[in-house]
Amino acid sequence: MKLRQILIGLLLAAVFLAGCTAGVKTTYAEDYFAKVTDDLGREVIIKEKPQRIISLAPSHTETLFALEAGNRVVGVTEYADYPKVVNEIDKVGTIKEPNVEKIIQLQPDLVLAAGITPKEVITRLNELGIDVVGLNPTDVSEIIDSISLIDKATGQVEEAEIITTEMRNRVEEITETVAKNVDEAQRPKVFYEIWKKPLYTAGPETFIDDLIHLAGGINIAHQAEGMWPQYSFEVLLAENPEVYLASSHSWKHQVSKESILQREKFQEIKAIQNERVYIIDQDIVNRASPRIITALEKVAKAVHPELFN
Structure with a gap:
């Protein structure tokens, strides 16, 4: 009888501990919206889905609108001009010289930086608790990967899947034609x-x-x-x-x-x-x-x- 009670007690304890462990993993997973490793080699944990995004490169701006996240963009760089609606969005300096004060004023919860964004700008924004994801593709394949990275950071997964699949198919069509002929x-x-x-x-x-x-x-x-x-x-x-x-x-x-x-x-x-x-x-x-x-x-x-x- 005592042995049975002991076994039942151990089983209940095991179930309890397993439940606690699983609870910790689930809670941890729910503690953040996304975790990405950007092109600058930094692991960025984004706690909530970004609602106020600033783009520090015209290419990022184009991608955000292509991913149907344009309604969340609150700041862009001076030479961002596509699509035309971005001309109505607040400017935050140039790609090489972002205006940190203007960025802070716009209260973003996500900033998409470029490879040439000054490191001190990224550091300053991080110190203020603003999530920064850096993108620095060097060829067409990496551009497609960077679009996937933006989708992870912004939550536009379905839109990105459609766009990147089409891009890869169009590249493949051209490269296969070249290879054959x-x-x-x-x-x-x-x-x-x-x-x-x-x-x-x-x-x-x-x-x-x-x-x-x-x-x-x-x-x-x-x-x-x-x-x-x-x-x-x-x-x-x-x-x-x-x-x-x-x-x-x-x-x-x-x-x-x-x-x-x-x-x-x-x-x-x-x-x-x-x-x-x-x-x-x-x-x-x-x-x-x-x-x-x-x-x-x-x-x-x-x-x-x-x-x-």
Whole structure:
């Protein structure tokens, strides 16, 4: 009888302890809304679903609106301009120089920072108890991952799943077409003009470099030193690109296909001779947002019109 009582007592104790342990895990899980590791290597615990979000990069702003979280955005940077409704949102400085006082005034519960956001700004906001998630993608694949990171931090899971799946499918469609139809030796040389005077281009570890590669081209500046190297005309002519890409902003918003075709000495370049000059919106190729896939499709059409037109 005593043995039975002891066994029952041990069983009840075991059930009680198991219940306590399970309770601790459940309570701990319910103690926060989300826990993420951001691109800056920081673990960020977000206690409640953010209701007042500040974006410190135009790309983050675009992504938040694409994820249908735009109604919770209370602050954006100076050059955020897409979608148009963001022009009505309070500005909090530039991507390189955020206005900490303005950020504090807007009372955010989440700030999305960029890779170039000053560390002292992030530290200051953390000290004030404001959650900061840093994003710093370097290529198209990482851009898609960063959208998933934003969805975890904001709770827009279903919307992000739809967007990222579509983005991956569109990338796969282009890369598979390139793989089936283009030998490595057939990849055309491509130059992207960032600025006219002096001549600057996009080097390694830039979105543009990755876009050109995914689209089946060879960025002639891929081996250059630095992300935004300066190019001399002599080097450009020596590389002799077959495709010339540029954005209208590269010279006082006056760059066009016609103006490039008429440049002195440029007639010696293959791309100019064959009129393979294409103007692409600078924002879609430089912002880590869902529109990067639109940029990829435009670059693919420019590099391989026979495959994508």
